[in-house]
Amino acid sequence: MNTGFFKSHEGEELFFYEWNYKPGQKTLIVIHRGHEYGERLQEFATHPLFAAYNIFAFDMRGHGHTKAAVSPVFMDSVRDLDTFAKFLGQHYEVREEDIFVVANSIGGVITSAWVHDFAPRIAGMALLAPAFEINLIVPMAKQAIELALKINPKLIVKSYVKSKMLTRDTKQQQAYDNDPLITRSINGKLLIDLANAGKRLVEDAAAITTPTLLLSAKKDFVVINQQQKQFYVNLSSPIKEFVTLEGFHHGILFEQGREEVYKLLQHFIQKAFSAPLPTPTLDSDLFTQKEFETMQYELIPTRERWGYHLQKWALSKLGHLSGGMTVGLTYGFDSGASMDYVYKNTPQGKWGIGRWMDKSYLNAIGWRGVRIRKRHLLQQVEKAIQALQAQEQEVKILDIAGGVGNYLFDIKERHPEVEIVINEFLPANIQKGEQIIKERGYQNIRFTNYNCFEADTYRKLNYSPNITIISGIFELFGDNILASEAIKGVVSISDNGYIIYTGQPWHPQLKTIAFVLKSHQEKDWVMRRRSQRELDGLFSLQGVKKKSMLIDDFGIFTVSLGQVKKY
Known part of the structure; x- marks a missing residue:
């Protein structure tokens, strides 16, 4: 076993483990359950059934040898997993499609969220007693914790889980009880955030097509199994299996009879790696x-x-x-x-x-998400600008449907030397935007008035951007052929340039928006959200390779940075 640290998305260092690494082998990432840490997976990682795989694990924030404190935001754990997968690609040359994830309890929810929200093209995942709904024992416990958090936002909840609730193996019970690195509590806000994320993922599991094995412990006193079954039923995965482990408690990898679990895992892992990755299409979810x-x-x-x-x-x-x-x-x-x-x-x-x-x-959750989307969009634009300037290229930005130009003016303030073209269909928005340009004295920025969904538009622009922004427009139209025409047009005028595109894979207020708010067309504002997998596929079909993605803590809006690869 080798160990080290990797830096997560915001610079925190997380401790990781590596077993049996050989270049070119398929890779297993193993995610520990809450309260535990990666080193306790040593038996699994060194078992002969998995000798043909690279195996990696890391200690979550506040666990094991990771010094970074627990984040009260569930999505930070998902971002950590995404960053770890990218770290393995950069430092171990592990390809995304060569990854299979094995995850227990909370780890199973984190993995499901990664697959749902980030849409990595991994080979598959095995979810062991995933904690989509924790059994809080006391009636109205969730509501009580939410109330307590209003009084004490830093509330820490002591865990009721004892070792005998995790395993019938007495040696494993003793090891758990005597391990000083086991944590005995959980952040109250994280507990609520986890519960909300679990509900969202169960309800929207149809967005997931990744091969999935779900192992459910029959005598699980920690989580409620019914939600695992509902998640499985909702999955769109063409390759999926649900197995109820008779007599098993929650800590499946530490239970009596775990050899049988190893065999189930080995068989499904082989099956997942043998299956071809699905080819992106224009088909709608x-x-x-x-x-x-x-x-x-x-x-x-x-x-x-x-x-x-x-x-x-x-x-x-x-x-x-x-x-x-x-x-x-x-x-x-x-x-x-x-x-x-x-x-x-x-x-x-x-x-x-x-x-x-x-x-x-x-303060509506949707508008809060929109403001975060703007911040994330500016971060991705900044990343692309820095990459181009490092190559001594002049930066030329196009927004295919820029509205009045709000965030583009922010870019102009920060980078006055950058050339910007804002395409917009509505004359009223153009008039307002041009007035702002005049008042602020901006140079080298202009509006155009074309339909971004017409292929001929991009020829008419007579412009070759190396950063193109597609923000908040596709969800207004359910048609993938229409969206594809816009992407084709952008790619046709962009040689190895960057494309920044936003997505809306989930939204808790879709019906309210549709039936209460009107659109600029004087119609009901009805949107078709696209899963991140579907959206990424539309860009992949036109030769755009996604490099990174940002998402708000609610799981509503995504901002992806891709690059056109023509040569």
Whole structure:
């Protein structure tokens, strides 16, 4: 066993383990359960059944030999796994498609979120007693913890889990009880964040097509097995297996009879590595297409429909009190003017009640996500600019549907030497944007007025950008052929340039948006979200290779940095 440290996404150092590394071998990443750490996986990692694989593990934040404190944000653990996979690619030449993940308990939820949110093209995953819903024992415990967090945001919850609840193996019980590196508590906010993420992943498991083995412990006192079954049923994976382990407790890799588990794992791992990776297509995800059409035709229960109609009526009568709602009602809630207002995030309205309404409006989870998306987009643009300037290239940016130009003006402020072209379909947005350019005295930045979904647009631009931005536009249109035309057009004028594209793989307020808010076209604002896998596939088909991705803590908006590879 060799060990070392790798730097995660924000610079924290995490401790990792390496067993049996040989260049060119397939690779297993093993994720430990909560409270434990990677070194306890030594028996699994050195078992003869897995001798033909590189095996890696790391200690999560606040666990084992990792000094970084536990993050209360569940998504940070997902980002850590994504960073670790990239680290293995850079330092061990491990290809993404040569990775299979074995994950227990919380590790199973982290792995599921990685596959769902980041869409890595890995060979498969084995989820061992994944903790999609933790058995908190006491009724209303989740609500009690949420209330306690309002009083003490740094709340630490002591774990009720004893070694005998994890395994019937007495030697393993003793090892667990006497190990000073085992943690005995959990961050309260992380516990709630984990519960919310587990619910989201179970409900949206149809987005996952990765080969999946799910092992469920029959006598699991730590998590609720019903959610594991629902997750499995919802999966779209063409290769998937569900096995109930009779008599097993939660700590599957430390249980009596684990040799049988090793055999199940070995068989499925071989099966997953033998299966060809699916080829990207223009096909839409059926589950999001159905969701989109259901909203289009208002095929929802009558009581629910009338509830949304009541909200829409109230918005039409009272919305004028709120500054943001007024902008949305006037120009459309998806308009450039509306986005500009959301980005500014300054509550305005008539009298105190109007400002209060506006503050609540701007604090909606969707708008919070939109502001984070802007921040992430600027980070990805900055990364691309630095890469081009390191190659002594002049930076030329195109946004194919830039609205009034909000975040592009931020780029101009930071990099006045950069050339920027903002394409926008709506004349009103162009007029407002050009006024800002004139007032601020910007140079080398201009608007064009073309349809970004027409292939001929990109020839008419007479411009060769090396950074192209596609933000917040595809979800407004359910048609992948239309989206593909835009990507083709961008690629046709970009030689090895960068493409930054946003996605919306999940949204908790899709129905509210569809049935209450109107679009700039004076229609219901109905969106078709795309899984990250589907979205990445559309770009991959046109020769765009994704290099990195950022996502908000809610799992709503993604911002990917890709590069056109023509030669």
